[in-house]
Amino acid sequence: MADDATGMRVDTARAFRDAGITALLAFGLFLPLIGFETVTDVRNDLILTTRWLLLFAVVAVVGLGRLAYALAAEPWLKQRALLPATPAPVWLKQVGRWFIPFAIGFVVAYPAIVIATAGFSRAVKWIDNFGIQVLIYVMLGWGLNIVVGLAGLLDLGYVAFYAVGAYSYALLAKTFGFSFWLLLPLAGILSSFWGILLGFPVLRLRGDYLAIVTLAFGEIIRIVLINWVDLTNGYAGITGIPRPTFFGIPFNADDNGFAAVFGLEFSPIYRTIFLYYLILALALLTAFVTVRLRRLPVGRAWEALREDEIACRSLGINTTNTKLTAFAMGAMFAGFAGSFFAARQGFISPDSFTFLESATILSIVVLGGMGSQIGVAIAAIAMIGGTEIMRELDFLKVIFGPTFDPTQYRMLLFGLAMVLIMIWRPRGLISTREPSVVLKERKIIAADFVKEGHG
């Protein structure tokens, strides 16, 4: 037994008991996972080997970690909880004020920064794999945020609208040769039409039931895409989708291509930079429209719907229409993102629109904090950007051997991040709510009051 300064006791016996139990659990869990290994020998037979040293190392780390937490971290956390909350320091408030302009400035300057640091030839990878990829998910996260974060309707099939947008662009552009700029709004309209179509049958459902039906809807779209071979070419997907042009000037090595017209040496980077600014503009449009909508009666009705649907109806709000507009708006932005995706890839197949995509977008929204634009953007950067960065961590091969591939651990790290966030911030990174209208003084609303919605 040890007493610390505040007179709080650290129960050493309990700490050791807990550590023992934790180590035992870890042993039980990791014995089959780490303790045994099957390898093929020279005659191609499977033989069982054991890795006792590694197993005991892992168990020891877990047990000692639990002991350290109980002896050191827990008393410290308890003591800190007793202290009055310190107000945010002044510099943090300054950072808060300049964060959004700085972030927008950074993403606008991003291609230039990458070219300056990584060089002209390596920059394509960073702008395409990192910048464009992250921005697509930021946009999808913001779109889903309208449905899940604002209106509180749990949608597990969001990727279906992304697929509708992508296939709309691919099929209409290939069949009729319409331009990207015509098909972008058209894909959005078609997607929101499907959003309304989904909305009608599920309006009466709430919570788990709504989630299951939206999940099924996502699968229906994907399976139709696989099986309607005449239209979609099934698993093989659609190839040779026309790429967007710079207002009529194609990005190719021809004499009338972008590089030749502007007197530059041909390089694929111009198209990449153009696509980067295109998706940036689309994402910012999504953010701008969402911010505007939140301050309009329809946005307030969405949030009111999340808070209490019955009260909404008693105030004369047509909840059917309100839910349908939320579905349609969310689906429209997914449609925009989908048509951009098809135009950027030049190839789409049903494999790009699996449930895992919906789950990724939803976890971006949940991790970021439902309803928070900045939180969702940060979560998208962390999750999608984090995955891309893992491909770059070649130095780990030096430590773990040449067969080590960090991207294989992507899902493990996702899960770990999820668990940690749910412990540390159960309502997501940014869980507070900004009021949409102010009489005298802008006060941030604590997460405890804000509901998560129930379907």
Added chain:
Amino acid sequence: MADADDILLRVEHLTMRFGGLVAVDDLSFAARQGDITALIGPNGAGKTTVFNCITGFYRPSEGRIALSHGDATAWHWLEALTNGGERNFTRGGGALYLLERMPEYLVSQQARVARTFQNIRLFLGMTVLENLLVAQHNRLMLASGYTLLGVLGLPSYAAAERAAIERARTWLDHVGLTERADDAAGDLPYGAQRRLEIARAMCTEPVLLCLDEPAAGLNPRESAELNELLLAIREQHGISILLIEHDMSVVMEISDHVVVLDYGVKIADGAPATIRDNPKVIAAYLGVPDKDVANVEAEVGL
């Protein structure tokens, strides 16, 4: 039908069955324009069910619930409207609504009947001011051109929003919550939440305000303030009130007309003074048959 020209709400033969249970049985009463009508009865008497029927949350099994706006001559068309199968009827300065044919949001939007709930239903994660703006949704929706003009940021919407904030502010002053306008509704103490719910209902600009146990959980001082507020709503804004209440100090003090329900059946209907002495009402509240009332009263010392 025109026995009284100033009738606002007429409930006739209202019956509500849930499976085999008859929650409300052949209830008829009328609420007059400008009156505070109280609906009282022991627990489980069916008061809230009646409220839910009037405000469109339940569709009654049988019966007619009619509400008139403006010119009382509208009542002359009641039978024609009922037989015609329409929901409402407008002619000249009068309008007539058959509430049992309308979904709850149209009862609020068109027939302009506002309500509060027994267990307060505020938008707790939104500020007090936002709660009052959500109540003005339909007017603001029109002003924002069903969102299209609003997204483009046209000035007509900004003006409409300023007017809505002004209206909200007026009601905040009435209920004494102006200082807390920018706080989350969930942050308010219980009594203030009750008042905010009434203010929110008033922001829909109703002709009839239905309050489900507004004094529940209030202390005597808050209860007295509530009486003043309700009387002010009636005097200054000419709004009729329909009230479910257990707190007899509220019922007896402010209501003009009391309807008593027991097991879904109306057992008394009249001025508060006559209700107070009605043996049937006392029997219902004490939970004993009529003939035993005298004995039980002697026992409990009434």
